[in-house]
Amino acid sequence: MRSHLRLADLLPVSTVGLRSRPGRAALSVLGVAIGIAAMVAVLGVTRSSQADVLTEIDRVGTNLLTVANGKTLRGGEARLPVTAGQAVARTQGVLSAAVTATLPVRVYRTDRIPAGRTGGLSVRVADPGLLTTLDGALLHGRFLDPALGRYPAVVLGHYAATTLGIRDVTDRPRVYLGDHWYTVVGVMAPVDLAPELDTAALIGAATATDDFGYEGNPTRIFVRAQTERTDEVAGLLGRAANPAHPEEVAVSRPSEALTARLAVTDATTVLLLGLGAVALLVGGIGIANVLVISVLERRGEIGLRRALGATRGHVGAQFLVESLLLGAAGGTAGVILGALITYATATGRGWPALVPPAAIGAGLAAAVLIGAGAGLYPALRAARLSPTEALRTL
Amino acid sequence: MSAVLELVEVHKVYPGTPPVESLRGVTFTVDSGELVAVAGPSGSGKTTLLNLAAGLDRPSSGSVRITGHPVETLDDRQLSGVRAHRLGVVFQQFVLLERLSATENVATGLIYRGVPAAERRQAARAALDRVGLGHRENFPAAHLSGGERQRVAIARALVGRPAVVLADEPTGNLDSVAGQGVVALLHELNADGVTIVVITHDERIAGAMRRRVELRDGVVVHDSGRAS
Numbered sequence: 001m002r003s004h005l006r007l008a009d010l011l012p013v014s015t016v017g018l019r020s021r022p023g024r025a026a027l028s029v030l031g032v033a034i035g036i037a038a039m040v041a042v043l044g045v046t047r048s049s050q051a052d053v054l055t056e057i058d059r060v061g062t063n064l065l066t067v068a069n070g071k072t073l074r075g076g077e078a079r080l081p082v083t084a085g086q087a088v089a090r091t092q093g094v095l096s097a098a099v100t101a102t103l104p105v106r107v108y109r110t111d112r113i114p115a116g117r118t119g120g121l122s123v124r125v126a127d128p129g130l131l132t133t134l135d136g137a138l139l140h141g142r143f144l145d146p147a148l149g150r151y152p153a154v155v156l157g158h159y160a161a162t163t164l165g166i167r168d169v170t171d172r173p174r175v176y177l178g179d180h181w182y183t184v185v186g187v188m189a190p191v192d193l194a195p196e197l198d199t200a201a202l203i204g205a206a207t208a209t210d211d212f213g214y215e216g217n218p219t220r221i222f223v224r225a226q227t228e229r230t231d232e233v234a235g236l237l238g239r240a241a242n243p244a245h246p247e248e249v250a251v252s253r254p255s256e257a258l259t260a261r262l263a264v265t266d267a268t269t270v271l272l273l274g275l276g277a278v279a280l281l282v283g284g285i286g287i288a289n290v291l292v293i294s295v296l297e298r299r300g301e302i303g304l305r306r307a308l309g310a311t312r313g314h315v316g317a318q319f320l321v322e323s324l325l326l327g328a329a330g331g332t333a334g335v336i337l338g339a340l341i342t343y344a345t346a347t348g349r350g351w352p353a354l355v356p357p358a359a360i361g362a363g364l365a366a367a368v369l370i371g372a373g374a375g376l377y378p379a380l381r382a383a384r385l386s387p388t389e390a391l392r393t394l
Numbered sequence: 395m396s397a398v399l400e401l402v403e404v405h406k407v408y409p410g411t412p413p414v415e416s417l418r419g420v421t422f423t424v425d426s427g428e429l430v431a432v433a434g435p436s437g438s439g440k441t442t443l444l445n446l447a448a449g450l451d452r453p454s455s456g457s458v459r460i461t462g463h464p465v466e467t468l469d470d471r472q473l474s475g476v477r478a479h480r481l482g483v484v485f486q487q488f489v490l491l492e493r494l495s496a497t498e499n500v501a502t503g504l505i506y507r508g509v510p511a512a513e514r515r516q517a518a519r520a521a522l523d524r525v526g527l528g529h530r531e532n533f534p535a536a537h538l539s540g541g542e543r544q545r546v547a548i549a550r551a552l553v554g555r556p557a558v559v560l561a562d563e564p565t566g567n568l569d570s571v572a573g574q575g576v577v578a579l580l581h582e583l584n585a586d587g588v589t590i591v592v593i594t595h596d597e598r599i600a601g602a603m604r605r606r607v608e609l610r611d612g613v614v615v616h617d618s619g620r621a622s
Contacts, residue, residue, distance in 0.1 A: 003474035004508030013505065020493045304489040307448060308550075309478020309506035311471050387450040391485070 003309045005317075014321035016301075017294055028290035029330040031283025032370055036334025036363045037341065039276035043359035044342030046269045052351040053261050060135065060193045062255040063095075063230045067221040067241050070250035080249070082216040084241040085127070091240045093229035098130035099218040100197075103208060105178035107154075107201040109164050113176070119163045123177060125214055126155070126202035133222045134191055141169035141186030149204020152211070154182040157198040161187040177201060180211050193254035194222065284370035287326050291319060291378035295385070302382055303390030316383030320375040327371015331364040338363065397459075398480075398557040398589055399424040399447055404456035406442050406612075416442040418612040419456070424558065424591055429584040432593045433600035434609035440593045443609065444562050447591065449477045461557045478506040482551030484561035488543040490535035496522060496546050497531045503550040521549040525579060541572030548579065558589040565599060577602065 005013070018025040067088060069080050085099035103125060106118045130136075131143045142148075144155055154177060156166060166173050166184055174181045182203065191197045208214035221241065225233040234253065238246035295302070302315055339355045346353035406417040416439045424430055434440050445451040446458050449465055458465040461480050465473060482503070490499050500518035501511075509517070522528055525545040530538060535546065544564060551559045561580065565573030577599055584590050592603065600606050608616040 001475045001479045003471065003478045003506045005506055006508050006510070009505055009511070016491060016493065300487070300489050301491065304485075305506070306474070307450060307477060307481075307483045307485075308503055309474050311474040311506075313471075314474075314506065388445045391445075391450070391489075 003311050003314070005310070005314045010317060010321055014318050014325060017298065017322055018325065021294075024290060025326060025329075028287050029283075029326050029333065031286040032280060032327060032330025032367050033283070033333040033337060035276055035278075035280030035283045035370075036331050036367050037337035038279055038334075039273055039366075040335050040338025040355065040359050040363045041341035041345070042269060042272040042276055044338060044353075044355040045345050046265050047354045047356050047359075048342060048346040048351040049349070050262055050265060051354050052349075053258055053265075055352070056192060057255050057258045060255060060258075061224075061227070062253070063225045063227040064134070064193055064254055065223040065225055065230065065234055065237065066194070066252050066254060067223060067237050068250045068252070069219055070248045079217045080219065080221070080241055081244075084218050085221055087240045087243075088221050088223060088237060091233060091236050093226045093233040093236075095224045095226060096129055096133045097221055097223045098127040098133040099125070099205075099221050100127070100130065100202075101125040101208075101214065101217060101219045103178075103203075103212050103214060105212055107160070107164070107182075108176045111176045111179075111181075119160075120199055121160045121163060122196075122200050124197075124200045124202050124219075125205050125208045127205070130202070130222065131188070133224050134194060134197075135224075136191050136197075137189040139187045139189050141184070143186050143188075144202060144204050146204075148185060150206040151204075152177075152180055152182040152207055153185045153204065155186040155188060155202045156184055157188055157200045157202075158190045159198040160201055163199075175201065177203070178212055192258075280366060280370055283330060284327075284374045287323055287330075287371060288374035288377060291323055291326075291375060292381065294322075295319065295378050295382045299385065299390040299393050302385055303387050306387035306390065312383040315385075316379040319379040319382045320372070323375020323378065324368055324371045327367045327369070327374065328364070330371070331367025334367065335360050335363045396426050397423045398426050398461050399591070400457070400459040401443075401446070402457045402459075404446060404453045404458060406439075406446065406451075407454045416612055417446075417453075420609070420612070420614055421456075422607055422614060422617055424589065426557070426589050427584075427587055428589055428591075428605060429581065429603050430591045430605045430607060431600035431603035432591060432607045432609060433595065433597065435595060437611075438609040439612040440595070440609055441562065442612075444560055444593050447558075448481055448483050448560050449473050474506070479554070480557045482554065482556040482559040484544070484547050484551050484559065484564050486563040486566040488540075488547045488567070490543055490546060492536040493534065495532050495534055496527060496538065496542075496549075499535050499546050500549045500553050503553040507554060517553050518549070521553040522546070524552065524583075525549045539572070540568050541575055544568060544572070544576050545579065548576070548583075552583065552588065558591060559583075561590065561592045563594055563596075564592065565594070565596065573599075 089097040103123045105123050107121050107123050126144060128145045164175055169184050173184045175184060234251050237251045238249040241249045305315060342355050343353045400423045401420050404417050404420045408414045408416060432440055446453055449460055452466050460476050463476050497515060497518045500521050501514035504514045519531060522531055525548050527542060527545050565576050580590055594600055606618045607614055
């Protein structure tokens with residue numbers, strides 16, 4: 001002869017309170033839902049934006065290297081030797097290399113523009129192979145080739161073209177470059193890995209020598225290496241570019257800037273997750289609060305159940321399960337809301353929408369855990385309520 | 395006739411300053427099949443007696459036996475088991491779960507015995523028929539009249555065929571017509587063999603019962619005696 005509550009009955013018994021006051025139950029769930037939604041959205045949005053950066057890294061490739069003139073030991077500007085471009089191109093593991101060199105001249109829309117208003121644009125010499133090496137694209141026209149490189153022809157970076165008011169090249173627009181008129185033959189699409197080219201006007205080496213006395217010393221060489229040998233090649237480039245002073249050569253890997261962006265988002269994620277956790281905690285306290293009130297209001301029911309044969313454990317379990325259900329409901333609502341926020345944000349920014357399954361699992365688990373924690377105290381109070389006291393207050 | 399409820403020299407003291415001695419040596423026995431009224435003015439110890447008889451509280455000294463199980467020696471689980479299997483309780487305020495239907499409320503009376511849901515519903519319908527509420531099966535408790543609510547509560551106490559039904563002022567919240575109906579129902583049920591103890595301060599109800607135990611200041615001042 002013992003008191004026994006079937007497991008199948010525990011659930012309906014535990015939802016009596018929720019069914020009696022659905023509005024209050026919904027409100028008490030709101031805090032947990034917001035907390036979980038915040039955490040899922042933070043993880044989802046972060047993952048989506050990272051996926052975007054990763055696709056970008058994939059697209060531009062991690063095998064691009066740049067070789068630049070570093071500083072001399074005395075702190076002066078080092079120049080790369082004239083032979084650097086060819087030497088780099090011959091280095092083992094290099095697929096292609098393209099030389100650029102900044103020129104001490106500026107580019108203007110017309111010859112009437114005051115010299116000081118450069119618009120932040122630069123003029124550079126560029127190898128015909130530059131576009132291929134960078135895996136870049138043209139918006140209009142064509143790129144420099146060995147023949148064009150002998151004539152006053154210029155290819156503009158994306159930003160440079162906008163600044164100079166060049167929309168397309170069919171009318172053969174001209175720009176005033178140094179003290180010469182140059183014809184615009186092409187406009188490049190933005191180059192993610194070499195943003196300095198977006199603000200540049202590119203001309204051929206031959207015409208640069210004729211018009212501006214360019215001596216052939218590169219300032220930056222773009223190198224595409226075999227992907228698996230990229231690190232090894234990076235180590236060889238200094239000696240190849242400047243055998244006399246390899247320490248003056250700066251070799252860098254532009255994809256590292258993108259990798260750094262991944263790290264930055266990680267740091268922000270931790271902060272935002274912390275905020276989500278605070279919301280979750282407040283939500284849990286909300287549930288505990290509502291249940292404590294509920295225990296007080298339902299003393300009659302507790303007394304009745306005890307009189308009908310419920311043990312302390314049965315009464316405690318009833319309120320604990322009610323709290324778990326509230327937590328789980330908040331978790332489910334939060335996960336759905338968080339996924340929707342992620343989807344909206346990612347779609348709005350053109351990222352692939354990604355909600356990590358781990359975030360969904362962790363969100364639900366955290367919500368149930370919060371529910372359990374929140375229910376513990378009210379459940380204990382309900383269980384400890386003496387039946388005679390519970391019935392006396394009727 | 396076997397004894398379903400035995401109180402021997404029961405004392406109950408509530409701590410406080412000064413301590414309140416609610417029962418001072420109460421002894422009486424209820425046999426199976428009896429209809430007993432425990433009467434007395436307020437403050438005489440009636441509610442304390444009900445709590446002890448219902449296994450909701452333990453005596454300070456003396457012995458309370460429910461169908462032979464000594465309440466004072468049982469732990470919470472064992473005592474809960476005795477309540478679930480041997481006792482039915484009817485309260486003055488009915489104490490129904492408002493959102494549930496009449497049948498569901500009655501079926502709750504079997505939930506802590508581990509009876510499967512389908513069996514509970516079947517037994518609950520039978521019990522509702524027995525108290526004359528067969529036509530109200532699916533009504534939410536909140537929509538029933540006072541008299542009907544108390545009948546649902548009585549059906550809930552009856553549904554597990556307990557050894558004894560304890561009713562605490564069952565007519566206290568009812569108008570006189572509904573109250574008379576409930577008293578008549580208790581008489582009918584007793585005629586069918588249900589053992590009933592009614593706690594009341596209403597002299598007319600107490601007078602109509604076959605046996606009357608009168609409490610005053612925590613002691614039995616009159617007992618019209620066991621029927622057998």
